[in-house]
Amino acid sequence: MSRKIYINNNFYKLNKFLKIKKYTNIILLLDNNVKKFCLKKLYEYLSNNIKKKILLLEIKSGEKYKNLKTCINIWNKLTNLKISKDSLIINFGGGVITDLGGFISSLYKRGINFINIPTTLLSMIDASIGGKNGINFKELKNEIGIINNPISIFINYKLLFSLPQKEIISGLGEILKYGLIYDKRLWNLIINSNINKINWKFIIYKSIKIKLSIVKKDPYELYGYRKKLNFGHTIGHAIESFYLYNKNPITHGEAIMLGMICESWISNIKGYLNKNEYKIILKGILKYIKIKKIKKVFFNYIINIIKNDKKNFNNKIYFVLLKKIGESIYNIEINKNTIIDSINALNNINN
Ligand SMILES: NC(=O)c1ccc[n+]([C@@H]2O[C@H](COP(=O)([O-])OP(=O)(O)OC[C@H]3O[C@@H](n4cnc5c(N)ncnc54)[C@H](O)[C@@H]3O)[C@@H](O)[C@H]2O)c1
Incomplete structure (x- = not known):
């Protein structure tokens, strides 16, 4: 540390x-x-x-x-x-x-x-x-x-x-993640805040405290607990790579927010997260970003990237999912079809 x-x-x-x-x-x-x-x-x-x-x-x-x-x-x-x-x-x-x-x-x-x-x-x-x-x-x-x-x-x-506004929103993506995986009060605070009036010292302090308390339990990611910090990143990193290498980069936080929508959707479909909380998450994230649709011809690219995710083992894809806002679980095996369904669900959101 x-x-x-x-x-x-x-x-x-x-x-x-x-x-x-x-x-x-x-x-x-x-x-x-x-x-x-x-x-x-x-x-x-x-x-x-x-x-x-x-x-x-x-x-x-x-x-x-x-x-x-x-x-x-x-x-x-x-x-x-x-x-x-x-x-x-x-x-x-x-x-x-x-x-x-x-x-x-x-x-x-x-x-x-x-x-x-x-x-x-x-x-x-x-x-x-x-x-x-x-x-x-x-x-x-x-x-x-x-x-x-x-x-x-x-x-x-x-x-x-x-810092440009889009980069502030990118950072908010990771703060929202802390709220979703660990601290419902932080989620509520950010969702109900005016970003021009945020007390940055407090939010930075609070976010670092959450990150350190997770990292402390598994600093080298040997036991799995640290994977919780990767919520939204399995699909989010693939989306980030897709845009980066197609010469139309989006911010890290924006990609992670898109990933969090897909992974919250999967959490709901798999029976861990109730529908109402999924809707609250979707509404909260849509306060900060617009949905970017991903054409079907690129689904294979996304899946291939996800197959290389660092959380995988035994040639299977594992996710961090939500049980509710403020509580997450890790090492949940998810198959390729469910991932594709979640990207289709993302594409069907209108905002
Ligand atoms: N190591 C980790 O635990 C961890 C966690 C999350 C993200 N990341 C990585 O962080 C990277 C994204 O970081 P980022 O979002 O800070 O991107 P970045 O470093 O590219 O910065 C974003 C933009 O803001 C500009 N900039 C930086 N500070 C500025 C300031 N004060 N005023 C005006 N402009 C400024 C930069 O030049 C850049 O154009 C990704 O590569 C991601 O993988 C790492």
């Missing part, structure tokens, strides 16, 4: 941390949008001595760069710059940067210290927490990766002010 998570509206604690640690070099990994919108806000709090030590490594923004090619580019730069093991990598960005940067740091010289400074809602409440790092490979999401925690996570929720 990470040693400490700081949630603030400034970076004073980060400056103090970097002053005490005395790293030889500090590598700041970020993308072009984060450089444009967030770097100045970070530098305001850092002393000149620390700023002098920082080397910026910038990549282009977007899920399509979360791949091996980007890793090789960065490892090349780190080696050419002779970055030693007593240096620090700061992953400053959304989930793409924290997933990618955590992976690069964990393998460079068999592991170099890294910290996460998330800049999107999704990375503040989910991607930067819990130690999962990785990259996409062969059109499969997070196919290659490692579980390894940053030494600290510094969250400044004021960085959310420059």
Whole structure:
């Protein structure tokens, strides 16, 4: 587990941390949008001595760069710059940067210290927490990766002010997931909130608490319990890959919300979740997204991706399902036809 998570509206604690640690070099990994919108806000709090030590490594923004090619580019730069093991990598960005940067740091010289400074809602409440790092490979999401925690996570929720609305909604998707699998009050709170008036500090704190309490019981996903965090992701990841590799990417959270509709539908059809609660879930999610229909010719693509899902075993497909809002179960075998039925049900929703 990470040693400490700081949630603030400034970076004073980060400056103090970097002053005490005395790293030889500090590598700041970020993308072009984060450089444009967030770097100045970070530098305001850092002393000149620390700023002098920082080397910026910038990549282009977007899920399509979360791949091996980007890793090789960065490892090349780190080696050419002779970055030693007593240096620090700061992953400053959304989930793409924290997933990618955590992976690069964990393998460079068999592991170099890294910290996460998330800049999107999704990375503040989910991607930067819990130690999962990785990259996409062969059109499969997070196919290659490692579980390894940053030494600290510094969250400044004021960085959310420059985040586009669609990215805020993407983060809300994962918060709604926490509500559905674990905490009905959180679900109700988000569903009944005006997103322009949300108390981010409270919501971020609450979401992280839920994620950590699940991760703590099964940090390396050896026993199954951590799979609960994957509700909506079996079908959601396949939808995300489908749009990404067909050059029309949608946000991670939007894909997960579509996945949660399908997987709530399956929960109902299989007799775990009652129809009324399924309708409440559907109405709640439709407050934030519009349904994207998936043509029948692409169903096989989606199924093939799902066959590679990390929760599968014995060549069977297993899902996390809901018993009710706030309670989930895992390792439920679901066959291909039911998955296709759920995508047809998604296609038949009008909004
Ligand atoms: N490791 C985990 O446990 C975990 C959990 C959930 C999701 N993820 C991964 O996270 C990724 C999605 O993360 P994301 O939604 O943060 O996407 P992202 O990193 O692509 O960021 C979204 C967009 O916002 C921009 N941006 C970032 N911060 C900004 C700011 N403050 N102001 C303006 N623009 C800003 C980025 O440049 C990008 O264009 C996916 O790859 C997903 O698989 C990982």
